[in-house]
Amino acid sequence: MATHPAPVAAAAPRHVAIIMDGNGRWAKARRLPRIAGHKQGVEAVRRVTRAARDLGIEVLTLYAFSSENWRRPEEEVRDLMGLLRHFLRAELDDLVAENVRLRVIGDYHALSRDLVAMIDGAIERTAHNTGPILVIALNYGAQAEIVAAARRLAGAARDGALDPEAIDEATFASALTTRDLPPLDLLIRTSGEQRLSNFLLWQAAYAELLFVDTLWPDFDGATLAHAIETFGRRQRRFGGL
Template sequence: MDGNGRWAKKRFLPRIAGHKQGVEAVRRVARAARTLGIEVLTLYAFSSENWRRPEDEVRDLMGLLRHFLASELDELVSEGVRLRVIGDWRGLSPDLVAMIDAAVARTATNPGPTLVIALNYGAQAEILAAARRLAEQARDGTLDPAAIDEARFEAELETKDLPPLDLLIRTSGEQRLSNFLLWQAAYAELLFVDTLWPDFDEKALADALGRFGQRERRFGGL
């Protein structure tokens, strides 16, 4: 979800205004995803690199996350949505960790689609952590290194119980993955759109799915 700052700048507004509109876009797109039958929607809300931003902006982003959890949880429950969080989110402030724990627990048995929020997430850190755990198991003699294949490695990732990634969309015209789901994106379709995230809506998501449907996925075959 990229382009909040540029959206605000174009309107001579502070960056926080763009982030607020970005939260509204999250609401729209999460609802649209359910309408369009998307099984899992993963949103890159805060990367491990975002800590480099000014302190007041980070504080504002965390405040918006608190507001989103407080205001949207009842709807997620009523719509049967299961909330998941990936990343080193336990490194956030204790009150926010408690809110996330409560929200995840309250939606854990919901039967509907899954909304995954990536918080304090970095794909390289995720891959390194998985490799480290496998190395420790091999060192301790509980895992034969020869048994480590793609499936065994994926079992150590935070997305281990989610379906394969089909489509990765990046907004605002940027054409890079920025440390997001690097392993999972190996055979995903990539779509880079010029729309700034605060302007992304149900039509934009439907258009993205339409473009995805026109692609031929061969997974390395003919």
């Protein structure tokens, strides 16, 4: 059985994840097209990535495109992919210079061939960096991740490489895409919505959850610092008293 430490006041989080929500509402409030909100959302990614590094966060995981986002209008999906291309072109040199390692979780190989090549190239260029890790969730769904992990373990058991009775929480976690990352400490969702939307469901089991009203394009370093302060005032009990 997995064990957890006794309840203690939360230390600074090592791993923070953010559901970036509210781009469309930000644009609508200004009578702008949705793409304007997404563009400002990319600017927020730049700000928050740098702020996370300055705050000493080891891993920042951003929910950029879910497996359900394909249901959005084709034009909006195309615009989002274009912004991803722009972000990779504009930010890659800075990520390398700032010693940030880029990771991607989710089935990003289902994206267009040129975008997959850009992502693979960015991952490769930053692979030897030793500083903070920026994880982008692309075409990601937590339920699909859990199913894939179960299928992987079932295959190993079928082949005689794994005793089914030996499967515990740690074994299952080792089959997830986040297996070599620190445990998730804090999960933030912007824009006032209060749901996980199929994001890091396994990893969030004992994470602290924080729902803020700030729309993602308005999120900045000060907002992140306040979230970290809020986290620091909580007591993490991990199911204990």
